[in-house]
Amino acid sequence: MLSRSAEGLYWMGRYLERAQHLSRLLRLQTEALVDRPVNEIHFGWLRMYGCLHRQPPVGSLELLAQDDYTLADSYTLADDLTFEPTNPDSVWSGISNGRENARHVRHCLSAGMWTCLNRTYLRVQGMTIQDIWASSPERFYADTVADIDTFAGVAAATMYRDEGWRFLNLGRAIERVQLSSALLHAQIVAAERTRDVSEAPWTGLLRLYHALEAYHRTYGLAVEPRRVLDLLATDARLPDSLARTLDTLSAELAGTAASPNDQAAGAAQRLMGRMSALVNYAWLDQDDPKALLQQLNERGRDLHDLLTESFFNYPVHDVPVR
Amino acid sequence: MDFSKYELDERIYDEMFHSDGTARAQYQGVHAAVTGTSAAGLGDIQDQVTGSFSSEGISFKVYGDEEGDERIIPVDCLPRVLSAGEWQELEAGLTQRLKALNLFLADVYGPARIVEDGVIPVDVVRGCPQYRIEMRGFQAPHGVWVAICGTDLVRTTEGFKVLEDNLRVPSGVAYMLANRKAVKASFRRLYRASRVQEIEHYGQVLRTTLEELSPAGTSDPTIVLLTPGVYNSAFYEHMFLASQIGAELVEGRDLLVDDGVVYMRTTAGLRRVDVVYRRIDDDFLDPVVFREDSLLGVPGIMHACKQGNVTLANAPGTGVADDKSVYAYVPDMIRYYLAEEPIIANVETNLCRNPDGLEYTLDNLANLVVKRVGESGGYGMLIGPHATPAERAEYAEQVRADPADFISQPVLALSRAPCLIDGHIEPRHVDLRPFVLHGRQTRIVPGAFCRVALRRGSLVVNSSQGGGGKDLWVLEN
Numbered sequence: 001m002l003s004r005s006a007e008g009l010y011w012m013g014r015y016l017e018r019a020q021h022l023s024r025l026l027r028l029q030t031e032a033l034v035d036r037p038v039n040e041i042h043f044g045w046l047r048m049y050g051c052l053h054r055q056p057p058v059g060s061l062e063l064l065a066q067d068d069y070t071l072a073d074s075y076t077l078a079d080d081l082t083f084e085p086t087n088p089d090s091v092w093s094g095i096s097n098g099r100e101n102a103r104h105v106r107h108c109l110s111a112g113m114w115t116c117l118n119r120t121y122l123r124v125q126g127m128t129i130q131d132i133w134a135s136s137p138e139r140f141y142a143d144t145v146a147d148i149d150t151f152a153g154v155a156a157a158t159m160y161r162d163e164g165w166r167f168l169n170l171g172r173a174i175e176r177v178q179l180s181s182a183l184l185h186a187q188i189v190a191a192e193r194t195r196d197v198s199e200a201p202w203t204g205l206l207r208l209y210h211a212l213e214a215y216h217r218t219y220g221l222a223v224e225p226r227r228v229l230d231l232l233a234t235d236a237r238l239p240d241s242l243a244r245t246l247d248t249l250s251a252e253l254a255g256t257a258a259s260p261n262d263q264a265a266g267a268a269q270r271l272m273g274r275m276s277a278l279v280n281y282a283w284l285d286q287d288d289p290k291a292l293l294q295q296l297n298e299r300g301r302d303l304h305d306l307l308t309e310s311f312f313n314y315p316v317h318d319v320p321v322r
Numbered sequence: 323m324d325f326s327k328y329e330l331d332e333r334i335y336d337e338m339f340h341s342d343g344t345a346r347a348q349y350q351g352v353h354a355a356v357t358g359t360s361a362a363g364l365g366d367i368q369d370q371v372t373g374s375f376s377s378e379g380i381s382f383k384v385y386g387d388e389e390g391d392e393r394i395i396p397v398d399c400l401p402r403v404l405s406a407g408e409w410q411e412l413e414a415g416l417t418q419r420l421k422a423l424n425l426f427l428a429d430v431y432g433p434a435r436i437v438e439d440g441v442i443p444v445d446v447v448r449g450c451p452q453y454r455i456e457m458r459g460f461q462a463p464h465g466v467w468v469a470i471c472g473t474d475l476v477r478t479t480e481g482f483k484v485l486e487d488n489l490r491v492p493s494g495v496a497y498m499l500a501n502r503k504a505v506k507a508s509f510r511r512l513y514r515a516s517r518v519q520e521i522e523h524y525g526q527v528l529r530t531t532l533e534e535l536s537p538a539g540t541s542d543p544t545i546v547l548l549t550p551g552v553y554n555s556a557f558y559e560h561m562f563l564a565s566q567i568g569a570e571l572v573e574g575r576d577l578l579v580d581d582g583v584v585y586m587r588t589t590a591g592l593r594r595v596d597v598v599y600r601r602i603d604d605d606f607l608d609p610v611v612f613r614e615d616s617l618l619g620v621p622g623i624m625h626a627c628k629q630g631n632v633t634l635a636n637a638p639g640t641g642v643a644d645d646k647s648v649y650a651y652v653p654d655m656i657r658y659y660l661a662e663e664p665i666i667a668n669v670e671t672n673l674c675r676n677p678d679g680l681e682y683t684l685d686n687l688a689n690l691v692v693k694r695v696g697e698s699g700g701y702g703m704l705i706g707p708h709a710t711p712a713e714r715a716e717y718a719e720q721v722r723a724d725p726a727d728f729i730s731q732p733v734l735a736l737s738r739a740p741c742l743i744d745g746h747i748e749p750r751h752v753d754l755r756p757f758v759l760h761g762r763q764t765r766i767v768p769g770a771f772c773r774v775a776l777r778r779g780s781l782v783v784n785s786s787q788g789g790g791g792k793d794l795w796v797l798e799n
Contacts, residue, residue: 002570003587104552107565122376163589260591311589316578 001108001163007312008105009164012098013171016117019094020148021179022048026081026091027141028204033074036200043194043201045077050186051179052089056080078137079129091144095124110158113151120147166252170307173249177275178300180209180242184229185293191225199223205232209240229289233279242296246276253307261314268306275299323361327746335479335737336749337402348405348797355512356400361745364399368742371399371504380500380558395497396790398741401505402752402772403516406799409768412475412482415666416756417764418656420471423487423643424760425659427467431457431639441658442651446675449726450648451696452490452641454604456611460628462637463535464762469635470528470599471758472771475666477737483667485734485753487652489636489644491601494771495757496559497791499524502769505793517798521769525566527759528599532567534761535633536596543596545569546586548577550602550618560601569599574606579622584632597633598623604638646695646729647673670732674725683721683730687714690730692721705781707733736781739792741774751775753783754794768796 029044049056057080058073082091099121106114124144132140152172159165187205202223206212209232218235219227236243250272259265278296286292332341338349345353356364375394404412429436430447437444447453472492474485502521506513529545536543547569549560564571576586577595585592600607606616611624626632642648650671653664672679672690683690687706694702704717721728738749756770772794773783783789 001589002572002576003589004573004576005570006589100552103557107561107571167589257590259589316587316592 001167003312003314005105005108006163006167007308008101009108009168010171010307010312012101012105013168014175015094015098015101016148016151017172017175018089018179019091019098020145021176021183022081022089022091022094023141023144023148024208025051025183026078027138027145028208030074030078030137030141032204039194040198040200041074043190044204045074046190046193047183047186047201048081050189051183052081053182054087054089057084075129075133078133082132083127083129091141092124095121095144105164108164110154110160112154112158116147116151116154120144120151123147163257166256167311169248169252170256173245173252174300174304174307176240176245177242177249178297180232180240180245181293181297181300184232185290185297188225188229188290188293202228209238211235211238211240214238226289230283233283233289242279246272246279250276256311259310259314261310264306264309264314268303268310271299271303271306275303323356323359323364323747325357325740325747328740328749330749331738333479334735334749335477337477337737337739337752348403348408351512351516352401352403355509356740356747364742365745367508368399370508371397374504374507375500380497396776397501397504398750398774398776398790398792399505399508400740400742400747401509401793401795402739402754403795403797406519406797409519409796411665412756413766413768415482415484415664416471416473416758416766418660418662418665419473419484419487419652420468420758420760420764422652422656422659423471423489424465424467426655427637427640427643428462428465429659430642431460436655436658439658441654442648446647446651446673447642449675450642450645452604452639452645454639454642456624457637457639460637460639461630463537463630463633466535466760467637468640468643469531469535469760471760472755473758474753474755475770476669476734476753478735481667483669483734484652485669486646487644487649488755489640491603491636492755492757493556493559493601494755494773495524496556496562498755498757498769498771498794499562501771501791501793516795518795519768519798521767524757524767524769525563527765527767528563529567529569531759531761531765532597532599532633532635535635537630537633540596544586544594545597545599546572546577546595548572548574548598548600548602548620550574550606554601556601563599567599574602574616574618574620577620577623579620579626582622582626582629582631584620584623584626595632597635599635604641607634607638646671646693647675647726650729669734672730674721674728674730679730680721680725683728684718686730687718689733691733692717692728692730695727695729705733708781733781736775736783739774741776741792743776743778748778750778751781751783752792770794 025048029048032041032044056077058076080087084090085092087093099117102109102114102117155168202225203212206215206228211231214235215228215231218231231238233242235241236247238244253268253272275296278292282292330336330339330341330343338345338353340346375397380394426436436442437447468489470492472488472494474488475482476485498521532545533543545567547560547564549557549571551557551573561571570586572586578585584595586595602618605613606618608619608621608624609616610621624638627634650673653668656662656664672683674680674683683692690706692704697703704714706714736751736753739752740747741750752772752774754770754772756766759765772792774790774792775781775783776790777788780788
């Protein structure tokens with residue numbers, strides 16, 4: 001497959017995964033605005049901005065004693081994360097960049113995939129925070145999540161299982177590893193900084209990853225942070241767990257055609273093995289999950305660089321001709 | 323829905339009606355269907371057709387329009403209909419014309435007999451900016467310089483005429499296919515009952531044509547479609563055609579030339595390319611030979627082409643044959659190379675490079691269409707009767723400054739076809755662009771991109787100037 005097409009599919013996967021993940025977080029957060037105490041709402045914003053390594057547009061996120069988090073602040077923050085075009089991580093940026101990549105590689109997609117994605121784009125295009133805020137912002141995020149889920153479903157049902165499929169999945173999986181490891185890390189940091197937080201944010205985290213029922217079945221009704229982290233990191237039966245995502249990544253990488261750049265491809269395989277070992281073995285012995293998540297996140301970035309050198313942007317001298 | 327507001331004008335050929343107001347034979351089905359459908363029903367059909375374009379993202383780009391970087395070409399839901407007999411005549415005329423044009427190209431880049439024999443003045447050929455001196459002596463595979471041609475045809479009360487030969491990178495075929503898909507789905511019963519000739523195999527025919535032109539010795543050629551990229555106005559079409567013909571859609575940066583051979587960069591290494599269906603202008607094709615500031619092209623691809631290691635379709639340099647001055651000589655070419663009379667006529671053309679033509683043009687500016695030789699897409703032209711005296715005066719200055727850059731033609735009364743406009747059926751001017759493919763033989767799928775000037779009274783059908791599209795049905799015998 002053409003390197004540029006493979007790269008386009010890879011990035012399409014990454015951007016849509018990003019938009020999807022953030023929409024899920026924002027859905028949870030806007031639901032919390034209705035009935036949760038102020039310190040939990042504060043925790044939610046802290047976690048989101050921490051995960052994105054982004055400075056909020058309203059200055060510090062410190063919660064002062066007399067400072068109530070007003071709805072107006074949430075409005076500004078939600079706008080920044082949803083529609084801000086200069087924020088490369090905003091939901092809008094994810095959808096429009098995903099669609100722009102799809103436009104470049106449309107001939108590699110099934111017709112249904114394109115139509116589905118284009119409809120999502122047309123729905124969100126031109127919307128502003130005012131449009132969604134007055135009635136039910138969580139409805140907008142739920143619709144966006146459903147749209148991207150539908151896209152994934154249509155892709156699974158209709159896309160030809162060629163190299164393009166692999167690179168799309170590589171993009172999705174690598175983005176998910178990055179986002180999940182960053183979010184879990186941000187959750188721990190936020191928990192350290194905020195006091196008197198109930199178990200609600202941890203329950204929220206489980207809901208975010210469709211893991212609440214699985215948790216109750218495994219550990220009972222009491223929600224304990226360390227157990228939540230264990231489940232989300234290591235339970236390979238959970239579709240969004242780190243362990244399962246790394247399995248997907250590993251399988252897709254093993255299935256790609258031989259790269260013209262042996263050196264980078266070999267390094268990518270080895271790095272992949274080390275990332276899997278972090279979650280599948282080191283995690284159980286590790287008392288400091290924060291450090292481990294940080295490590296995983298950094299290796300994910302290195303893996304991206306190695307994939308780029310292996311398949312998209314390899315040196316052309318002494319490359320085999322087919 | 324009735325045709326009570328439909329105006330007929332005996333100076334203008336109406337596609338649906340005879341001058342006495344009765345429907346033409348090939349239009350009986352459409353006429354009955356429209357008459358038997360309510361205004362609301364037709365409105366629904368129109369919405370359905372428009373909606374399918376929007377959700378499929380069938381768009382084009384308008385230059386000089388920053389906001390609307392992607393626009394949907396408006397499509398009118400009522401098909402234009404041609405009879406089998408009308409089509410057969412067009413087919414014969416188009417085949418004849420492309421045959422002569424290919425012979426002309428081989429000649430002007432070779433022995434130039436046509437110039438020597440005084441049929442075309444040397445300066446008309448050599449003075450043409452599209453004449454590529456680099457192509458002299460080039461032997462196109464099987465003598466085919468133009469493999470894909472999109473000829474613009476108009477109909478007046480005198481019959482069909484060729485308005486323009488597009489021999490470089492003609493576009494619009496994706497709209498031909500998309501219009502058919504959308505309109506067919508909306509007029510299901512009418513379509514089946516009408517027995518319309520199929521056009522859906524265009525991709526296979528194009529693939530066959532390109533395979534036939536692959537370099538000698540390649541049995542299973544690797545074909546790519548070279549696009550300037552996603553910002554090009556016709557990118558949708560490039561993408562669409564690439565998947566139709568099973569070719570990789572490549573940009574210049576995906577290709578490289580090593581030792582006279584073209585390769586593309588794939589995830590598994592470099593792969594040799596045999597045929598390039600290029601949708602990028604000569605100027606940008608190869609920075610080594612043409613514009614050196616081109617970032618879109620492939621350095622060395624011209625060398626590979628001239629060595630016969632890769633086929634470029636169309637060949638570089640074909641622009642000399644669709645130049646607006648050279649156009650005037652196409653009927654002579656047909657007589658010269660084929661010893662036949664042209665089956666489809668030209669539009670009478672005055673070349674401002676000739677003193678007579680210049681004088682006539684300036685004297686009759688109010689009644690003529692004046693075009694710049696080097697422009698296309700409806701840009702840079704003057705429609706005399708629709709221009710203000712000040713605009714005409716200003717334009718006349720430009721013509722005087724560089725006469726060779728202009729030609730003029732009479733304002734043609736383009737035929738009109740019924741369109742659904744604001745809930746009424748009204749006539750609008752139309753043209754058509756069939757696509758002629760030439761490999762070892764000429765093949766034309768029975769259809770065309772039919773363009774409509776949607777603004778009342780407007781004669782400009784170009785998509786970039788407010789034109790729209792229509793499906794064209796060629797009926798079976």
